[in-house]
Structure formats: C-alpha cells, structure tokens
Amino acid sequence: MKWEVVIGLEVHTQLSTVSKIFSGASTAFGAAPNTQACNIDLAYPGVLPVLNEAAVDKAIRLGLALGSKINQKNVFARKNYFYPDLPKGYQISQMDLPVVEGGQIAIQLGDEEKVIRLTRAHLEEDAGKSLHEDFHGLSGIDLNRAGTPLLEIVSEPDMRSVEEAVAYARALYTLVTWLGICDGNMQEGSFRMDVNVSVRPQGQEAFGTRREIKNLNSFRFLEQAAKYEIQWQIDQLEDGGKIQQATVLFDPDTGETRMMRSKEDAHDYRYFPDPDLLPVRIGDEWIARVKGEMPELPEQMKARFAEQYGLSAYDAALLTASLAQARYFEAAAGDCGQGKLVANWINGEIAARLNRDGGDIAACPIGPQRLAGLVMRIADATLSSKLAKQVFDAMWDCDLSADAIIERDGLKQVSDVGAIEKMVEDAIAANPKAVEEFRAGKEKALNALAGQVMKASKGKANPAQVLEILKNKLTA
Template sequence: MKWETVIGLEVHTQLATRSKIFSGSSTAFGAAPNTQASAVDIALPGVLPVLNRGAVECAIKFGLAIGATLNRVNVFDRKSYFYPDLPKGYQISQLAKPIVEGGALNIVVGDTERTIRLTRAHMEEDAGKSLHEDFHGMTGIDLNRAGTPLLEIVSEPEMRSSAEAVAYARALHTLVTWIGICDGNMQEGSFRVDANVSVRPVGQVELGTRREIKNLNSFRFLQQAIDYEVRWQIETLEDGGRIEQATVLFDPDRGETRMMRSKEEAHDYRYFPDPDLLPVKLDEDWIEAVRATLPELPVAMQARFQQDYGVSAYDAAVLTGSRALADYFETAAQACSQGKLAANWVMGELSAALNKAELDIASSPVSAAQLGTLIARIQDGTLSGKLAKQVFEGLWEGAGEVDAIIEARGLKQMSDAGELEKIVDAVLAANPKSVEEFRAGKDKAFNALVGQVMKASRGKANPAQVNELLKARLQ
C-alpha cells in the first residue's frame, strides 16, 4: 500500500516585547531564577492581569503579514490545569475567538512552490520552567518565563512531507523575525514547534489518527522527528496495528519519538472566558497604525528584486531568506548598480566565507558597501574576477578599504598594451609545443597559453585582452 503523510504545525513564537503579556516584568532571557517574576507572575492572592498593548500589536502585525482576518473583538480564555510551573493553575489563552484567523504562507521545496493555509494564531502566556536536575530529588521552579507573551500559530494539515514541514517552519521563522515580532532564537525557546503527524492510504479522503510531537526546537529535529514518526506509523499500520491519538516527545539522542500521554490522559481544560480581562477590540485606526509600521514583506521584496535588479526568482527567494540578508544585498547592489553580480557575490563568495567562519550576515567582516565597491571595480575593469577574490580576502581580514587594498597589494589589472604584448610574445616563444598543437586544431592548447600569460602577469592581465592578443598573434 502507498501512504500519504499529513502534517500540520503549531508554532509557539515568543513575542519580542520588553515586558510580559499581563505584567510589567522583563522578558529578558537568562536572568537568575525568579528575579523576573512579579506578584502577578507568581500569582499572589489578589493580583490581576493587565494586557500588554505591544503583544497585541505583534499579533496584528502577523495577521496583516499573512493576509489573515483580524477578529475585531477577540477574547481571552482560561485554560485550567495543575502544574507547579503554572502559578495560577490556569493559562490565559484564546480559544473561541483568537485574534488572527486564516491567512497563508508560501513555501518552496525543490522547484515546487506551494501555499500553506493557516488556521489561526492566538495570544497566550508562557508557563515557567520546572528544573528537575540539581535539586536532589526535588524540583526547582523558575517563574522568570511565566507570563512571557506567545503567539501560537496553527497551520492547516496541508504539508505532505517533512521537507514541506521544514520549509513551512523556515518560512514562518523568516516572517516572524522579518516583521520583528520574534527574535527567532530557537535555543532559547523563542520559536518552538509542535508537529501533528498522521498517515493515510493514498486516495483516502479522511485523515488518519494523528499523534502530536511536542516542543521541537530545531529544524533538524523537526525533520528527524517527522521522518521517524511517519516510518513508525506506517510500520505499525502495515503490521496490522492501530494508531492511538497521543502526544509524544522526540528524543534527539535516540532519534525516536516516545509516548508522553494518551488521549485518555488528556486534560479537560475547562476553558471559559477570563472575567479579569475585557474583550480586546481592534479598531481600524489601530490596525492601520500598526500596518504603517510593517516593513516591506518578503514576497513583495522578491518581486521587486526580480524587477529592479534582474535576479532570478530562485535568487530573490534566497536573498530574502532574512531581512538582514536582503538589506545587505540591496545595499551592495545599489553601491555597484550591478544587481546580478551582487547577487552572485552575496550568495557565492560571501555566503561561503560566512558559512566557513560560522558567522551570520549581521556580523559579516565585509560590509555591504565594501562589497559594492569591490563589484564596481570589477565592472570598471580595475579588477578581474580572480583579483577581486584576492581583494575580498583582504577585506575579510580587515586590511582596509577596496582601493587601498588594490593599491597596497598591487592587484590592479594590467592595462598597458605594450607590456602585455611583451609577455604574450615571451610566452609564445617559450611554448612552441602548445602553439603547434593549437595550430593542429586543439583548442585546449589555447587555454593553456592563456593560463601561461595570466601566470606570467601574476594574474593582473585582463583575460579578455589576453584572448584577443593571443588570437591575433596565432592567426
């Protein structure tokens, strides 16, 4: 039997507000335990939540960015369960009336572009952390994270492979960081993915029973967990077993998913509207004011890059992989007025160097302006591509500005025709065998001669000029 995989993702994004969603405490990561937990965060008797306007604006931005419906009246609900790191015994979330409904995100896998629809996105507060190590059989509770604003973003079950799921998660990650509502730091838990995975025989309309893989904090784990889970589900079904609805955890060390709780153990969360919070009303003025703060979105920017800089659709997609990368490219392209060349350099030499040094674009030792100048020097004939790479190395090492490096290292392309003619004549005289072979019809021999001339000029000869001269001499 052939099986089809069905995946939907729920992503918890930590919103990049300075203070918590219902209190004034800081959301900064890494402080000493419980130093960022106020009376509200630890749920002292009598305290009340007050909604952080900034968190709502993050959610509005997201809704606008994905073309979703923003519910003009949305409501906070209480989701009840007992756990030591949930101070109130309930989490404030949104059930029936989330702030964002619908919307879509485009993903590219290989050559195929797909649109994944979103179900909803709602605001909620994060819980604290239970620390099970270091307490000698006891559990430590750190409530610094309690009350951190989250936007839980739920997709439709429209992905059909782990690759699509990863592409969706990456596109979402790009978008939320792009519009500045999330710092995207997956190690610190700012972007956490739950994957609902099921399989069904190809052609079957009804969905199979799903299992939810919780808390995946890297794209690699997301891929591995889904791949394992899909294999496990197919094997189970092919062995005549049944899939029970369950929540599972992925163990990255073993590369396996394992049961956390079954459907029977699922909580009855006893949701009801939080009487401490009024419904959140969005008026048009507020929405428009937030819209005005949105940057140009990746999709619009891709179209513009193709239009303005003549880059391919693929290159435009790569260059808008993050806002920092897109800004870098655009600055470089404008500095040299050579969009395609700039795209090649950014995606080629620069990306390779950054990858090798494990740096991100924001901390590139070569600035976009410097790269732009470098490309301009190729364009005006000062540098050959090869020389330009040497100058790039100089820039990377911090040896100064482009022209200074060219000057200091003597990397200027040879422009004196007389000097070049001498070199060409010397090379022809020294390589009679190659000359003979060329005349006998071997094109390769010509390339060898070009190489010899370049070598003799220590790379400074203009390759086009060398070609021309050689051809003239040999005819």
Template sequence: MTALETVIGLEVHVELGTKTKIFCSCAVEFGAPPNSHVCPVCLGSPGALPVLNEQALALGIRAALALNCSVPAQSKFDRKNYFYPDSPKAYQISQYDEPIGQHGFIEIAVGGEKKRIGITRVHLEEDAGKLNHSPYGDVSFVDLNRVGIPLIEIVSEPDIRSAEEARLYLEEIRSIMQYCLVSECRMEEGSLRCDANISLRPVGQREFGTKTEIKNMNSFRNVQRGLEYEQERQTGILARGENIAQQTLRWDEATGTTLVMRSKEDAHDYRYFPDPDLPRIVLSAAYIDARRDEIPELPAQMRERFEREYGLPAYDAGVLTASRGLAEYFDQTAQRVRDPKSASNWIMGELLAYLKAAMLEIDEIHVTPFALADLIRLIEDGTISAKIAKTLLKDMLDSGKDAKTLIAEQGLIQISDEGELRAIALRVLAANPKTVDDYRAGKEKALGSLVGQMMKETRGKANPQIVNRVILELIAGGE
C-alpha cells in the same frame, strides 16, 4: 496495501519581542539567573491583577495580519486550567474561542510550485516556566523567568503533506516574523517552538486517521527528522494491521526516535473559561490599520520583486531573502552595479561562505553594500580581475578597508596595457616552446597553460581577455 497520504498540522509558538512580560512589568531577558524576573502577578499570588502589555497586543496583531488573517474588532482572554510545576497559577492565560486572528494563509514553494498552507488561527497567550531536570538525582528545578513572556500560537490547517513541507512552512513563518520585527525567532533559545501533529490515511479518504502529536523538535532539521521518523513508525503500525494510539510524543534527538510523554488530552480537559481579571479586547479599525501599515515588504513579495526587477533566478531570490538583513544587503548592492546577478553571485558565494565560517550575521561584517558594489564595479570596468577581487574581498572583510585603498596599497590594478602584456607573452612563449607546439598540434588545453603562465608572471594582474587575444595573435603570427 493502499497508498497512504501524510497529513500534518503545525502549532508554532513565537515569543513576541517585547521588553516586558505580557501581564506585568517584569523584564524579558534570555539567560538571566533563574527566578530573577518574577513578581506577584506572574507568580500568581492571590489578589495580584494582570494588565495587558499594549506592545504585546500590537505585535500579535501585526503578526496575524502578516499571516493574512482577519483580525476581529473584539476578542478576549481565557484561562486554560492545568496543574503542573511550570505554572504557579495552575492556569495559563490564553485565548480559546475568540483569537486575535483567523482564516489566514502563507505560501511555500514546493518543487518549484507555490503551495498555500491555511492558518486556522493566531492567538495571544503567556508562556509557562521552564523545568530543569537534575542529572544527579530525582530532582527538578523550576525557572519562572519565562512565565508570562508573551507568545502567539499559530495553528495551521492540516494542509501539510510531508516532513519537508513542514520544514518549509516553519522557515517561512520564521522569515515573516523576522521581517515584521515581531520576534527574532531563535529556535535554540526557544523563541520559536514547534509542535506537530501527524496522521496517515488512505489516498482519497476524507476522514483523518488517528494522529499523534510530537513535541520538543528544537531545530528546523529536527522538525523534518521527527516527522519523517513518525511517518515511518505509523506506516509500519498500519502495515501490520494495528491501530495508532492517540498520544503526545517527545522527539529524542540523541536516539532519533519519538518517546511517549502522555496520552493526549482534549480541550474539555482544560476547563477553559473567560478570564474575569482581564477586560475584553476591543480594537478600532484605525488601530488595526495602523498595525497593517507597520508590515514591511514580506519575503514572498521581495522574492518576486528580485526576480522581476533584477532578473534573478528563483533559486537566488530564495537564498537572498532568507533574512531581511540579507535581502536588504543584496537590494542595496544590486542597485549600484551594472549586473545585479553578479551582486547575487558575490553575496551567495564568497560572502555567505564567510558568514558561515565566522558565524556572523550580515549586519555584523565590515563590508557595507556600498563597499561591495564598489568592488564589483571595479571588475565591471576592468580595473581588477575577478580573481583579484576574491582576494580583495577577503582583505576587506578582515581589515574593514575599502577596495580602492587596498588596491593602492598592494599595487593590484589590472594590467590592460597591450604593449606590456605582449612583451610578457613573448617571454612566456619563448620559455615554453613545447606547449606552443602542443597547441599548434590541436591541443586546446595548451592555451590554458600558457594563459596560466602569464597570470603567474603578472601575479594575477593581467587582463585575461587581452592575454588570450595577445597569445593567439603571437602564435598565429609565429607561423
């Protein structure tokens, strides 16, 4: 059988971080009691007129520019007509043929190589309501708080070639949106959602195969799992010489399979037409430039700068730019220490482990970048050992006290006094004659055991370099 190539395109919905809905003044609040944030406009009462929320427009354009899209001077809103209980108006206000952004791209790193994924378009639209299906019977409840929350839909070109690339692309989109303060992109709260279409074709063939669309992949892991599953399912169908049916599928996390939702509808089924209640969007060049100026240093630029400016490995730069908060934390710390790589090690090691265990974000902890830099400098100038610093950092995270205070409280200053260490070493050597003999007989490991004894005697406070030297000198001198 000929080798098959996987072709994936993603449609990503991002909730814009506005205070109010896109066409009315209802508040946007996750987790509010059902149907508590609704009004005649978002409920679609006859005669109620929508008015565009300027903040939603500004965030949408900022997002489009951050995704390297061109933003045309004019665009418009259209009605996408469909009948379903999650939409009381029986249409969704969206953008059909004149989106606010088009022809963009982002870059992802695949196996150490940069890969560009094209972005077809970015458009503004309103969200629909949420149906909650009762577990007790044939009943569903509708919560219309979400109706009218501003969204952008980001449509990729079919440039993605694997489930892993899809996950990387989605993670990069999330980073960019978070860096730009467009959205918090919490997948678990639905403020970042992803639908994917996937098809297979023989390698070398230009035409696309029949695609299926997968919905309801509500975590990064599920996006990858869902696409891997669907890729295998389609491969199996084609291997049996059967045809793929064009369908919309639902990812079922519990069973790890996709289920058929419905046969796919085409754009003409929605009877798009321009919304007569909303004026065209007309943007001045100055307005677009102002949105461009709001874009901060983006994750890709930051990764590059961390490698260039601080000499970090690409891996470190990738981990540290996963969120803007973490990247800024590292940036601030690295500027204040001699060796930026040590700042990276402390943050990627101890700090990230702590955040994960405590389920906290970097801006929720007691230790500021300044305090961490102080701690690292104390190691760099030999005041404390790295081992003690580890314990100290835990204490700092728990108590909020700085390193110097804790060192004074606990008497932890490193012993670098050679005379004092020599005296302790003499005692250790005298108490361990067999280990000394082992070392003399060529067992290198015996030295480690003696150093370990010294550390025990000094409760970890001995300067390890000096301890090593003193022990070697004493053993050599004893011959």
C-alpha cells in the same frame, strides 16, 4: 502499501515585548530565578491582569502579513490545568475568538511553490519553568518566564512530507523575525514547535489518527522527530496495529519519540471566558496604523529584487531568506550599482564560507560597503575574477578595503596595451610550435599561448585583451 503523510504544526512564538503580556515585569532572558516575577505572575489574590498593547500590535502585524482576518473583537479565555509552574491554575489564552483567523503562507520546495493555510493565531501567556534535578526530592520553580507573551500560530494539516513541514516552519520563522515580532532565538525557546503527524493509505480521504510531538526547538529536531514518528506509525499499521491518539516527546539523544500521555488521560481544559478581562476591541484606525508601520514583506522584496536588479527568482529567494541578508544585499548593491555581481558574491563565495563556519550574514567579516568596493573593481576590469577571489580571501581575514589590498599586493589587472603587446610578442617568439599549430588551424594552440602570457604577467593581464592582441598578431 503506499502511505501518505499528513502534518500540521502549532508554533509558539515568543513576542519580543520588553514587559509581560499581563504585567509590568521584565521579559529579559537569563535573569536570576524569580527576580522578574511580580505578584500578577505569581497569582497573588486580588491582582488583575492588564493587557500589553504591544503584544496585540505584533499579533495584528502577523495577521496582516499572512492575509488573515483580524478579529476586531477577540476574547481571552481561561485554560484550566494544574501544574506547579502555572500558579493561577489556569493559563490565560484565547479559544473561540482568537485575534487572528485564517491566512496563508507560501513555501518554496526546489523550484515549486506550495501554499500552506493557517487556521488561527492566538495570544496567550507562557508558564514558568520547573527544575527537577537535585532539590532533595523536590522540584524547583522559576517563574521568570510566567506571563511572557506568546502567539500560538496553528496551521491546517496541509503538509504532505517532512520536507514541507520543515520548509513551512522555516518560512514562518523568517516571517516572524522579519516582522520584528519575535527575536527568533531558538536556544532560548523563542520559537517552539508542536507537530501533529498522521499517515493514511495513499488515496484515502479520511485522515489517520494523529500523534502530537511536543516542544521541538530546532528545525533539525523537527525533521528527525517527524521522520522517526512517521516510520513508527507505518510500522505499527503494517504490523496490523492501530494508532492511538497521543502526545509524545522527542528525545534528541536517542532520536526517538516516546509517549507522554494517551488520549484517555488527555487534559480537559474546561475553557471559559476570563471574567478578569473584557473583550479586546481593535478599531479600524489601529489596523491602519499597523499597516502603515509594516516593513516590505519577503515575497514583495523578492519580486522587487528580481525586477530591479535583474536577478533570477532563485537568487532573489536566497537573498530574502532573512531581513538582515536582504538589507546587506541592498546596501552593497546600492553602493556599487552592480546588483547581479553582488548577488553572485553573496549567494556564492560568502554563503559557502558562512555555511562552513556555521554563521549567518551578521557574522560576515566583510561588510556590505567593503563588498561593494570589491565588486566595483571587478566591474571596472581592475580585477579579473581570479584576482578578485585573491583579494576577497585577503579581505576575509583583515579589515582593509579592496583598493588597499590591490595597492598593497600589486594585484591590479594589467590593461596597458603596450605592456601586453610586449608580453604577447615574447610568447610568440618563445613558442614557435604553438604558433605553427594555430596557423595550421588548431584553435586550441591559442589558449596555450594565452596561458604563457598570463603566466608571464603573474595572472594580472586582462585575459580578454590578451586573447584579442594574440589573435591580431598571429593573423596579421
């Protein structure tokens, strides 16, 4: 039987505020345990939560970028469950009226574009951390993370393959970091994914029963976990079994998913509006202000790059994969006025090297200004592409400018007609056989002669000029 995969994602993005969503404690990562947990985070009796304006601001920002509806009245609710890293016994979240509803995001699959719809995005507080190792049979609780603002972004079950799920997660990641609402540090848990997976026979309308894989913190784990889970579900069904709705965990060591809890003991969260918090009102002026502060979005910038610098859609998409990369490109292209050449270097040589070293554009040892300096020397024919590569290699390992390296290593392309003419004459004199062949109509012989001239110039002669002078001399 042919099976169709159905995937939806819930992503917890940690909002990059300096203080918590309902208290004035710091959200900085890596502090000594419980030094950033105040009486509100610890749920002391009598304390009251006060909402952080910046968290709402960032949620509006995302909503505007996704073309969502901003609920100008939204409500916080209590999600009740007991766990030691949740001191209140409930998490403050949003249920019926989230801050952001609907919207969509485009994902790129090779040459094709697909639109994924968003269900909602709601504000909530993070829980603390439980440490289960080695406290004489007890667990240790660190509440520094308790109260950190999260925006949970929920997609519709619109994805039909693991590739689409990963592309969606990456597009969303690009957007939240681009908008500056999330620092994107996945090792520190700033972007955590829950993935809902089900399969159904090809052509069947109704969804299959889904299982939810919790808490994936890398795109690679997302891919591995979803692939394993899909195969597991298909195997179950083909063996005549049934899928029970369940929550599962992914074990990166084994590459397998395993049951965390079944539907029978699923939580009953008993949501109700939090009486400590009044409805949030977002006035038109507030939305207008956030709109005014929005950066140019990836999609818009992509279109502009293609138009303004004459780039292909593919090149423009690569350059706008992150805001840092796009800014790098614009800085370099602005400096030298050679957008197409700059794009070729960033998407070619630089991308290949960064990929090899596992870094992003921020780790590129050649800054945009130096790259512009190199590109300028290619554009004005000082460097052939071969020499440019040589200069680039040297620039990667030092902080000299392209001009300084050209000067130091004597790499200037020779465009002096007199000098080239002399070398061409020498080559003609030394290779009578090739000359004869060319005159007999063998075009290829010309390349052999040009090769001799390039060799004599140690690669520095301007190849176009060499060919032209050769032709002139031989046909004269």
